[in-house]
Amino acid sequence: MKVLITGGAGFLGQKLARALLARGTLSGAHGTQQKIDQLVLADVVTANDFGDPRVRVVTGDIADAGLLRELVDADTASVFHLAAIVSGQAEADFDLGMRINLDASRLLLEACRAAGHKPRVVFTSSVAVYGGQLPDVVRDDTALNPQSSYGTQKAIGELLLNDFSRKGFVDGRVLRLPTISVRPGKPNKAASSFASGIIREPLNGEQAICPVSPSLRLWLLSPRRAIAALIAGHELSAQALGNSRTINLPGLSVSVAEMVAALEKVAGPEVTARITFAPDPAIERIVQSWPGAWDVSRARALGLEGDADFESVIRSHIEDELTPAK
Amino acid sequence: MKVLITGGAGFLGQKLARALLARGTLSGAHGTQQKIDQLVLADVVTANDFGDPRVRVVTGDIADAGLLRELVDADTASVFHLAAIVSGQAEADFDLGMRINLDASRLLLEACRAAGHKPRVVFTSSVAVYGGQLPDVVRDDTALNPQSSYGTQKAIGELLLNDFSRKGFVDGRVLRLPTISVRPGKPNKAASSFASGIIREPLNGEQAICPVSPSLRLWLLSPRRAIAALIAGHELSAQALGNSRTINLPGLSVSVAEMVAALEKVAGPEVTARITFAPDPAIERIVQSWPGAWDVSRARALGLEGDADFESVIRSHIEDELTPAK
Numbered sequence: 070m071k072v073l074i075t076g077g078a079g080f081l082g083q084k085l086a087r088a089l090l091a092r093g094t095l096s097g098a099h100g101t102q103q104k105i106d107q108l109v110l111a112d113v114v115t116a117n118d119f120g121d122p123r124v125r126v127v128t129g130d131i132a133d134a135g136l137l138r139e140l141v142d143a144d145t146a147s148v149f150h151l152a153a154i155v156s157g158q159a160e161a162d163f164d165l166g167m168r169i170n171l172d173a174s175r176l177l178l179e180a181c182r183a184a185g186h187k188p189r190v191v192f193t194s195s196v197a198v199y200g201g202q203l204p205d206v207v208r209d210d211t212a213l214n215p216q217s218s219y220g221t222q223k224a225i226g227e228l229l230l231n232d233f234s235r236k237g238f239v240d241g242r243v244l245r246l247p248t249i250s251v252r253p254g255k256p257n258k259a260a261s262s263f264a265s266g267i268i269r270e271p272l273n274g275e276q277a278i279c280p281v282s283p284s285l286r287l288w289l290l291s292p293r294r295a296i297a298a299l300i301a302g303h304e305l306s307a308q309a310l311g312n313s314r315t316i317n318l319p320g321l322s323v324s325v326a327e328m329v330a331a332l333e334k335v336a337g338p339e340v341t342a343r344i345t346f347a348p349d350p351a352i353e354r355i356v357q358s359w360p361g362a363w364d365v366s367r368a369r370a371l372g373l374e375g376d377a378d379f380e381s382v383i384r385s386h387i388e389d390e391l392t393p394a395k
Numbered sequence: 396m397k398v399l400i401t402g403g404a405g406f407l408g409q410k411l412a413r414a415l416l417a418r419g420t421l422s423g424a425h426g427t428q429q430k431i432d433q434l435v436l437a438d439v440v441t442a443n444d445f446g447d448p449r450v451r452v453v454t455g456d457i458a459d460a461g462l463l464r465e466l467v468d469a470d471t472a473s474v475f476h477l478a479a480i481v482s483g484q485a486e487a488d489f490d491l492g493m494r495i496n497l498d499a500s501r502l503l504l505e506a507c508r509a510a511g512h513k514p515r516v517v518f519t520s521s522v523a524v525y526g527g528q529l530p531d532v533v534r535d536d537t538a539l540n541p542q543s544s545y546g547t548q549k550a551i552g553e554l555l556l557n558d559f560s561r562k563g564f565v566d567g568r569v570l571r572l573p574t575i576s577v578r579p580g581k582p583n584k585a586a587s588s589f590a591s592g593i594i595r596e597p598l599n600g601e602q603a604i605c606p607v608s609p610s611l612r613l614w615l616l617s618p619r620r621a622i623a624a625l626i627a628g629h630e631l632s633a634q635a636l637g638n639s640r641t642i643n644l645p646g647l648s649v650s651v652a653e654m655v656a657a658l659e660k661v662a663g664p665e666v667t668a669r670i671t672f673a674p675d676p677a678i679e680r681i682v683q684s685w686p687g688a689w690d691v692s693r694a695r696a697l698g699l700e701g702d703a704d705f706e707s708v709i710r711s712h713i714e715d716e717l718t719p720a721k
Contacts, residue, residue, distance in 0.1 A: 163562060201638040202536065210528070210538040213554075214639055221558035225551045228539075232547035236489060312527040313540055 070095065070103045071144040075131055075177065076151035077110025080252055081193075081295060083117060085149060086110055088296050090121050095147055096304045098186075103146065111140055112152065132173040137180040147189045149299060150177055155259035156197055156219035156355060163218055170222030178229055182238035190230065190241040191303050194315070196248065196288055198224040200358035207360040209317050209367050216358040217260070231314045234307075242310060244302045247290040247320030247375070248359075250328075251386035260355040264289065267325070268332055268383060271343040272391060280349035283326035286361025290320045290375055291382040293389065298373050305371055319365040319375035321382070331379040335387075396421065396429045397470040401457055401503065402477035403436025406578055407519075407621060409443060411475060412436055414622050416447050421473055422630045424512075429472065437466055438478065458499040463506040473515045475625060476503055481585035482523055482545035482681060489544055496548030504555055508564035516556065516567040517629050520641070522574065522614055524550040526684035533686040535643050535693050542684040543586070557640045560633075568636060570628045573616040573646030573701070574685075576654075577712035586681040590615065593651070594658055594709060597669040598717060606675035609652035612687025616646045616701055617708040619715065624699050631697060645691040645701035647708070657705040661713075 072089060076082045089095070089108060097103035110116035111127040118124040129136045131152045141148065152173060159166025174192070181188045197220030198213045215221045230241040252265035263279050264287055270277035290298070298318050310316075323331075333341040365375075376382050398415060402408045415421070415434060423429035436442035437453040444450040455462045457478045467474065478499060485492025500518070507514045523546030524539045541547045556567040578591035589605050590613055596603035616624070624644050636642075649657075659667045691701075702708050 210540070212536040212538045214536070215554070215558070216561065216638065218558050218562065221554050224554050228541070228547050228550050228554075232541070232544055235542065236544065312542065 070097055070105055070146035071107045071109065071142070072105050073109045073111060073140055073145055073148045074151060075111050075148070075173075076153065077126075078112035078114045078116035079151060080254060081249070081292070082110065082112065082151050084292055084296050085151070085299055086116070086124065087119065088300060090119065090123065092300070095300075096189075097146055100306060107144075109140060111136075132168045132176065134176050134180075137173075137176045138183065141177070141180040141184050141188065143184060143186065145184060145188055147191070147303060148177065148181065149191045149303070150174065151193055153193070154219070155257055156195075156217055157258040157260045157262070157352075159219035159222060160217055160260075160355070161258070166218050166222055170219065171225055174226040175229055178233045178239060182233065187237060187240050189303060190239045191299055192226060192230045192241060192243045193299070194223045194227050194243050194245045195220065196245065196359040198227065198245065199360050203360050206362045206364050207317070208364040209313070209315070217355050227315050234314050240307050241314050242302050242305060243315040244298060245315065245317045246295060247288040247318060249292055249295055250287070250289045251382065252292065253386075253390040260352050261287070263352070267328065267344050268386065271332065271340045272336060272387065275343065277344050279325060279344055279346050280352040281325060281356055282348060282353070283329070283346065284324055285353070285357065286322055286324045287328070287356075288320040288322055288359070288361055288363060289379070289382065290318060291385055293385050294374070294376050301373055309371060316368050316371065316373065317363055317365055318373055319368050320363065321376050321379055322362045323379050328379055331383055335380055335383045396423055396431060396472035397433040397435065397468070398431050399435045399437060399466055399471055399474045400477060401437050401474070402479065403452075404438035404440045404442035405477060406580060407575070407618070407625075408436065408438065408477050410618055410622050411477070411625055412442070412450070413445065414626060416445065416449065418626070422515075423472055426632060433470075435466060437462075458494045458502065460502050460506070463499075463502045464509065467503070467506040467510050467514065469510060469512065471510060471514055473517070473629060474503065474507065475517045475629070476500065477519055479519070480545070481583055482521075482543055483586045483588070483678075484584040485545040485548060486543055486586075486681070487584070492544050492548055496545065497551055500552040501555055504559045504565060508559065513563060513566050515629060516565045517625055518552060518556045518567060518569045519625070520549045520553050520569050520571045521546065522571065522685040524553065524571065525686050529686050532688045532690050533643070534690040535639070535641070543681050553641050560640050566633050567640050568628050568631060569641040570624055571641065571643045572621060573614040573644060575618060575621055576613070576615045577708065578618065579712075579716045586678050587613070589678070593654065593670050594712065597658065597666045598662060598713065601669065603670050605651060605670055605672050606678040607651060607682055608674060608679070609655070609672065610650055611679070611683065612648055612650045613654070613682075614646040614648055614685070614687055614689060615705070615708065616644060617711055619711050620700065620702050627699055635697060642694050642697065642699065643689055643691055644699055645694050646689065647702050647705055648688045649705050654705055657709055661706055661709045
């Protein structure tokens with residue numbers, strides 16, 4: 070089987086690629102495990118191929134219909150669609166967000182439909198689809214009311230994937246990812262970038278600025294658990310999903326103050342002293358519109374699990390990113 | 396001011412045009428009533444201009460970006476976007492539904508954005524945005540889970556209009572219309588076509604086939620009230636709408652059996668004897684996925700009203716459509 074990852078050069082794409090190459094198989098057309106013969110990593114920047122002969126790197130514009138038709142062929146059994154313009158950037162550049170988050174998603178679904186064999190498509194969505202007047206605890210059947218263009222575009226992608234699945238064009242599943250923390254690397258233009266930065270930068274001996282108040286609650290998932298959920302979500306049978314292909318993944322509901330306290334416990338007060346609070350109303354407005362507490366009984370019933378606590382999230386970040394490979 | 400109605404040759408478009416011409420004004424940029432100098436009726440078929448010099452009829456493809464840019468200019472203060480492919484047809488012809496219900500809506504919003512003066516846009520949506528496991532009573536904040544391509548496309552249009560409004564590109568409002576009954580004219584390809592046919596055809600001395608069971612509950616609005624709601628929805632201030640531009644209009648929750656009983660009361664058993672029940676599983680599946688009972692407190696608080704009872708709906712149909720003009 071052939072597997073395609075869009076956004077394959079990104080942080081999640083690269084981690085997912087490593088995990089799939091190590092695993093070697095995925096559930097195929099009839100629910101049996103099949104060997105991954107080729108893993109296509111498509112992105113606008115050139116992905117790392119890990120020196121693995123199964124990897125094919127394709128560099129190009131994911132909103133180009135021609136490229137997508139070339140990427141999805143008769144052997145493409147599974148697609149992980151991770152390519153996206155992040156929230157802050159989609160808010161600043163409306164047309165770019167529409168082009169990548171909406172048009173490219175639709176073109177990808179059309180390419181899968183044209184392939185004719187109902188590929189399995191895993192689509193990542195976001196807490197940003199929620200907003201406005203929210204109940205204390207958000208459930209899978211709480212109405213979407215995005216207060217950002219990113220959230221709007223993700224919500225539209227969810228609707229399209231559900232309808233393309235219902236029509237039998239693809240076998241899709243949408244995983245609504247909590248905010249991923251701790252992301253390795255540099256800050257990005259996501260409004261939630263600080264949710265990694267306030268842990269990552271202090272651990273690296275750098276200053277971090279937190280643009281939201283300590284009481285703000287976030288809904289977080291570690292990179293390790295996110296990758297595990299992407300694969301577990303892929304492996305679910307279509308029957309298990311019923312009449313909605315969209316699943317809220319289990320996250321940790323933690324306040325910024327609790328994150329800082331966990332960091333202090335793991336790394337000491339000299340590390341947390343590197344965090345400065347400097348509220349940014351634009352970021353606070355976006356992030357505050359996302360819910361902090363969730364009912365994820367459906368995800369749990371489907372066997373999808375989050376992290377145990379935020380201390381273990383910090384420890385796994387240190388193990389995966391800050392511990393020299395032996 | 397200039398007003399544009401897309402789907403202006405359709406049954407609602409023509410009734411709305413008559414009502415606007417009779418009224419003569421609409422709320423303008425600063426909330427003051429302004430004279431309607433030109434009413435543009437755009438449709439793929441040629442609209443009736445009622446011999447009124449204020450009417451300009453444009454015949455063309457509403458999914459053509461060039462036509463839309465021509466339709467929306469610096470004087471276009473208000474747009475009523477009624478053009479749509481109905482549910483049954485959008486299910487049968489997926490690409491046509493996507494083109495008219497999604498692409499044309501987006502192109503229209505882009506044309507309004509390009510005009511630069513934040514036109515007021517009234518967009519009609521549908522009960523078909525709901526589906527799946529529903530609560531007994533649907534509220535404005537019940538999650539959308541459309542079980543048809545039409546419902547999916549309408550839900551996407553709602554999301555786009557909300558985001559274009561939030562960004563300040565348009566001043567939009569979405570009215571989720573109950574199933575309109577009694578529509579005049581011929582049956583159409585909407586899955587809900589029978590909801591008018593079982594009243595209209597027997598009153599015309601014709602046989603009618605009801606494809607759903609008598610116990611099925613519908614959520615109905617008369618053409619008179621629909622037109623009143625479109626205008627009242629236009630007149631609402633943006634402030635009154637808060638952080639959601641989408642409003643469930645008040646309808647009547649009635650079973651098919653209650654509709655038939657009301658018809659018998661108004662027109663007698665010889666008329667209802669013309670109705671035959673012949674279940675069509677494809678139609679029943681779509682219509683059953685729509686909710687039959689609603690909490691419309693938000694619409695009521697905004698001053699939007701539905702019909703008093705189904706007998707009065709039948710009587711208004713007889714007055715408007717079956718009584719010779721004096």
